Each structure stands twice: as C-alpha cells, then as structure tokens.
Amino acid sequence: xxxxxxxxxxxxxxxxxxxxxxxxxxxxxxxxxxxxxxxxxxxxxxxxxxxxxxxxxxxxxxxxxxxxxxxxxxxxxxxxxxxxxxxxxxxxxxxxxxxxxxxxxxxxxxxxxxxxxxxxxxxxxxxxxxxxxxxxxxxxxxxxxxxxxxxxxxxxxxxxxxxxxxxxxxxxxxxxxxxxxxxxxxxxxxxxxxxxxxxxxxxxxxxxxxxxxxxxxxxxxxxxxxxxxxxxxxxxxxxxxxxxxxxxxxxxxxxxxxxxxxxxxxxxxxxxxxxxxxxxxxxxxxxxxxxxxxxxxxxxxxxxxxxxxxxxxxxxxxxxxxxxxxxxxxxxxxxxxxxxxxxxxxxxxxxxxxxxxxxxxxxxxxxxxxxxxxxxxxxxxxxxxxxxxxxxxxxxxxxxxxxxxxxxxxx
Amino acid sequence: xxxxxxxxxxxxxxxxxxxxxxxxxxxxxxxxxxxxxxxxxxxxxxxxxxxxxxxxxxxxxxxxxxxxxxxxxxxxxxxxxxxxxxxxxxxxxxxxxxxxxxxxxxxxxxxxxxxxxxxxxxxxxxxxxxxxxxxxxxxxxxxxxxxxxxxxxxxxxxxx
Numbered sequence: 001x002x003x004x005x006x007x008x009x010x011x012x013x014x015x016x017x018x019x020x021x022x023x024x025x026x027x028x029x030x031x032x033x034x035x036x037x038x039x040x041x042x043x044x045x046x047x048x049x050x051x052x053x054x055x056x057x058x059x060x061x062x063x064x065x066x067x068x069x070x071x072x073x074x075x076x077x078x079x080x081x082x083x084x085x086x087x088x089x090x091x092x093x094x095x096x097x098x099x100x101x102x103x104x105x106x107x108x109x110x111x112x113x114x115x116x117x118x119x120x121x122x123x124x125x126x127x128x129x130x131x132x133x134x135x136x137x138x139x140x141x142x143x144x145x146x147x148x149x150x151x152x153x154x155x156x157x158x159x160x161x162x163x164x165x166x167x168x169x170x171x172x173x174x175x176x177x178x179x180x181x182x183x184x185x186x187x188x189x190x191x192x193x194x195x196x197x198x199x200x201x202x203x204x205x206x207x208x209x210x211x212x213x214x215x216x217x218x219x220x221x222x223x224x225x226x227x228x229x230x231x232x233x234x235x236x237x238x239x240x241x242x243x244x245x246x247x248x249x250x251x252x253x254x255x256x257x258x259x260x261x262x263x264x265x266x267x268x269x270x271x272x273x274x275x276x277x278x279x280x281x282x283x284x285x286x287x288x289x290x291x292x293x294x295x296x297x298x299x300x301x302x303x304x305x306x307x308x309x310x311x312x313x314x315x316x317x318x319x320x321x322x323x324x325x326x327x328x329x330x331x332x333x334x335x336x337x338x339x340x341x342x343x344x345x346x347x348x349x350x351x352x353x354x355x356x357x358x359x360x361x362x363x364x365x366x367x368x369x370x371x372x373x374x375x376x377x378x379x380x381x382x383x384x385x386x387x388x389x390x391x392x393x394x395x396x397x398x399x400x401x402x403x404x405x406x407x408x409x410x411x
Numbered sequence: 412x413x414x415x416x417x418x419x420x421x422x423x424x425x426x427x428x429x430x431x432x433x434x435x436x437x438x439x440x441x442x443x444x445x446x447x448x449x450x451x452x453x454x455x456x457x458x459x460x461x462x463x464x465x466x467x468x469x470x471x472x473x474x475x476x477x478x479x480x481x482x483x484x485x486x487x488x489x490x491x492x493x494x495x496x497x498x499x500x501x502x503x504x505x506x507x508x509x510x511x512x513x514x515x516x517x518x519x520x521x522x523x524x525x526x527x528x529x530x531x532x533x534x535x536x537x538x539x540x541x542x543x544x545x546x547x548x549x550x551x552x553x554x555x556x557x558x559x560x561x562x563x564x565x566x567x568x569x570x571x
C-alpha cells in the first residue's frame with residue numbers, strides 16, 4: 001500500500017510492515033538528544049529514583065547550549081551536572097560548548113535518513129530535514145525513552161506543503177515558514193507530520209531545509225520532513241533515499257508558487273502575526289542574528305551578502321549557531337563582513353532567543369530577530385517588542401534602523 | 412472547581428517564562444501566567460481548572476509549564492485543542508488535559524465538575540453539560556499512577 005515518508009519511518013521504528021494514521025504504536029528510538037536545560041539536570045535525579053540506567057548510552061547525545069556561557073552560580077551548576085553525568089552514564093557523544101544542539105547534531109554526523117529520533121527540545125523537528133522522524137518531548141517523557149528505549153506515538157497524517165517555482169533573491173526558507181505559520185496559524189500543523197516538497201524545496205541547501213523543519217514547531221506539526229535526495233547524500237557523504245510514495249493519501253496538500261513569495265515579518269507577539277515586509281516601517285533599537293533557526297552558516301552568509309560594505313545603524317548582535325559554522329564563516333570572510341558592519345559577537349548558544357543568559361531585552365525595546373518565537377516576554381521584558389524575519393531582512397533593517405525590504409539592497 | 416479562563420495559543424513562555432527556568436518549580440510557579448494575569452499564581456486554589464482556547468501550551472518542550480500549573484494545585488486543563496508536545500507533558504506529569512470543542516462556553520469563575528473517563532464537563536454555574544473527548548485508557552493509567560515517573564516505578568518494580 002502507498003505510504004507517506006512519515007508512515008514509512010514510523011513503521012520501520014515500530015517493527016511493522018505498514019502503519020495507519022491514527023493508530024497508536026510503540027516505536028524503538030534510534031537516537032535521543034538532550035541539552036543541559038532539559039537533560040542531565042532533570043534526568044539524573046529521576047534515574048536515581050528509579051534505580052535505572054540509560055538503555056543504550058551509544059544512542060544518547062548530550063549537548064550543552066542553553067546555560068552557556070555560564071553567567072552565575074545556578075547556570076554553572078547546571079552545566080557541571082551535564083559534564084559529570086555524561087561520564088557517570090557512559091555517554092561518549094557529548095558536545096560541550098560546541099553550539100546549539102539542533103545544528104551540532106547533524107553537523108557531527110548523528111543523523112541518517114530512515115532514523116527515528118527524539119529530542120528534549122521543541123525544535124527537534126529540525127532533524128526532519130534529513131528524512132529522520134524526529135520530534136520534541138519533555139524531560140519526563142525523555143526519562144521514559146532513556147529507561148526503555150521506546151516511545152508511544154499516534155501515527156500521524158501527512159500535510160504536504162508543495163512549493164513550485166523558485167525563491168526570489170533575498171527570500172529564504174525563513175520567509176516560507178513565516179508565511180505558512182501566518183497562513184495556517186500556530187496549530188495549522190495539527191500535531192501531524194508536515195512534508196515540504198516541490199522544486200523550490202529541492203533547490204534548498206541542507207541548512208535551509210533545516211530552517212523549514214525547525215519552524216514546524218511554530219506551525220504546530222509534530223515533525224517536519226524533507227525527503228532525502230542527492231543534496232542530502234552529498235551533505236552526509238552517504239545514506240539512503242527515503243521518500244513518500246506519489247499516491248500516498250494525505251490529510252491535505254497545499255500548493256504554492258515560491259516565486260510569488262515576498263520577505264515576511266511576524267509582528268509582536270506571535271509567529272503567526274505575519275505580513276509581507278513591505279507593510280512595515282517600524283523603527284528599531286536592536287537587530288539580533290542568532291538561534292538554531294537563524295544563525296547557521298547559511299544564515300550568516302545571507303546577512304553578510306546584505307551587510308557587505310554597509311554599517312549597522314543600530315546595535316547588532318550575532319550569535320553563530322555553532323562553533324564549526326563560526327570557524328568556517330571566519331575562514332571565508334563572512335564573519336569579518338559582519339564584524340566590519342558593526343556586529344558584536346556572542347557565544348554559540350541559545351542565549352537571547354530563549355530568554356536565557358544576561359542579554360535580556362529591556363521594556364519597550366524594539367528588536368528584529370532571526371529567531372523563531374516572539375512570544376510576550378520570551379526574550380526579556382513582557383513590554384519588549386520582537387519582530388521575526390529572515391537573516392536578509394534583519395541585516396537590511398539593521399542598516400536603516402527601520403524594518404526594511406532586503407531585496408532593495410541585493411539589487 | 413473554579414474555572415480560570417485564558418485565550419487561544421496560551422504559550423509556554425507565558426506559563427513558565429524562560430528567565431526563571433534555572434530555578435526550581437516553586438519559583439517558576441510564582442511567575443506562572445504573570446504577563447497575562449498578575450494575580451493568577453496567588454489567587455488560584457488547589458482543585459481549580461484552567462481553560463484555554465485553541466492550541467493550549469504552544470511553544471517549548473519545557474515541562475515546567477504544566478508542572479508549574481500542577482504545582483499551584485490546578486487539577487485539570489480544558490481547551491478546544493492542545494499543542495501536542497504540551498499535551499504529552501501534562502499527561503506525563505499526571506495533569507489531565509481534556510479536549511473540549513465547546514471550551515469557550517466556560518466563563519471565568521464558573522464552577523465545574525469533570526468526568527475524565529466519560530469526557531464530560533458539567534458547568535454547575537450555568538447548568539449545562541459539555542461533551543468532551545475522553546482521555547485514552549492507556550493515558551488514564553499514567554494519570555491514575557500520578558504521572559509517567561511513578562508509572563515507570565510501578566512497572567520496573569513488577570515487570571509485566
């Protein structure tokens with residue numbers, strides 16, 4: 001029977017020939033990822049209470065990214081628990097201060113098409129860019145996985161988002177997602193699988209595909225998926241092709257022409273509060289390029305394309321999403337372009353995006369940000385105003401000090 | 412139980428703000444929902460119900476969001492729909508989450524009684540009964556055990 005990519009991945013993990021949307025199955029987990037905030041500090045006491053051990057330390061990846069750099073006694077303690085616990089638990093795959101988990105995980109080769117994985121963070125669908133069924137779970141549920149190696153799942157329906165044509169210069173995966181979230185709402189995904197398809201998606205690099213799958217969290221899907229293809233295999237250096245059967249039944253199929261898409265802005269306080277950039281002229285105090293959503297190497301390159309030979313007229317903070325991406329950006333001159341434009345560099349961590357750390361937004365500060373969420377109070381004071389946009393748009397807006405269409409600067 | 416009513420897309424940053432996430436649940440709970448209702452954490456009573464619209468719990472995987480509500484004594488969550496991740500977290504912490512298409516008929520301060528197994532909410536203030544979705548039996552087992560942790564404890568003590 002024809003099956004979607006999501007069904008095939010779930011069936012494999014459930015040890016079944018096929019699965020039907022809506023049925024409850026138990027899946028074996030190929031990989032579990034946790035970070036310092038949701039991971040060791042919450043797992044350790046619960047494992048001790050149960051007198052249990054990690055089911056398979058080779059399948060657990062621990063990455064510190066939330067409380068870095070440690071800025072007080074509490075955050076130092078949280079990071080130290082992670083460092084001590086990985087030794088105790090026999091976890092070899094420990095990446096300490098190497099960048100944000102969703103970026104570090106594929107960067108270090110932990111994801112392969114066909115896998116079934118969970119992450120202790122809501123942006124875990126990022127892994128779906130590699131045709132991995134990956135989704136976020138909370139710390140107690142992670143405890144269940146870490147003890148049993150299994151998790152229950154309601155087999156999802158698939159909603160297909162098909163993009164024909166090609167994105168225009170200055171328009172990116174982030175704009176696709178802001179557009180979709182604005183169009184369908186934060187529950188548009190109905191906690192089902194969202195599959196991004198069509199020529200415009202096939203044309204995207206792996207990191208841009210990661211941005212699509214990453215913001216599936218804000219679209220309300222359980223996971224976001226892109227079928228693996230030659231782009232995936234080239235990035236990974238190996239791997240299998242996993243794709244939906246063309247005739248597999250879908251919950252819905254939405255078709256768009258990527259060529260029609262303009263840069264998008266999500267106004268405070270919701271990622272669904274989205275309109276084209278041309279509707280905005282708001283004055284800004286701060287521009288932020290950061291997060292798994294918006295500060296990967298490709299994101300830094302987009303910002304640099306706009307900022308080359310220009311200066312930011314507002315405070316511009318850049319927190320590259322991983323150390324490795326930052327090093328490549330440095331070698332190729334991308335980072336230099338950003339610094340020459342006035343950017344102040346922050347650590348390779350979640351930082352401001354999650355409202356962690358010392359850089360919190362003050363009341364009434366107006367910020368444009370490459371991050372994924374502008375919920376009230378998330379990045380600091382509840383009266384701070386956060387606009388979400390692509391790296392192109394954030395860079396162009398930093399130059400003028402107002403929300404600005406980047407296409408004018410790329411001409 | 413008394414109803415506390417909030418709107419659509421009540422997000423985890425509003426329920427459990429990130430800047431308090433380094434603290435224990437007691438401190439996080441003190442700031443629960445403060446940006447939309449400053450009095451909530453002190454005025455809510457054990458056994459009360461929190462009502463949302465669509466997509467209750469949108470956002471983060473942080474289970475301190477349902478945990479803070481539970482810590483304050485909230486006995487049940489009722490909403491038109493829940494964000495999937497938040498729903499799983501709530502159940503895993505033993506906090507029942509009831510999907511009720513007519514949740515918006517409940518007004519702030521209404522007195523409610525909830526039948527989780529049958530999926531019914533009786534509004535004692537208005538006299539009406541709202542039909543809701545019953546919680547799946549295997550999830551009710553986790554709720555009855557007090558959450559996934561005590562549930563696993565039981566299972567590990569007496570392997571099936």
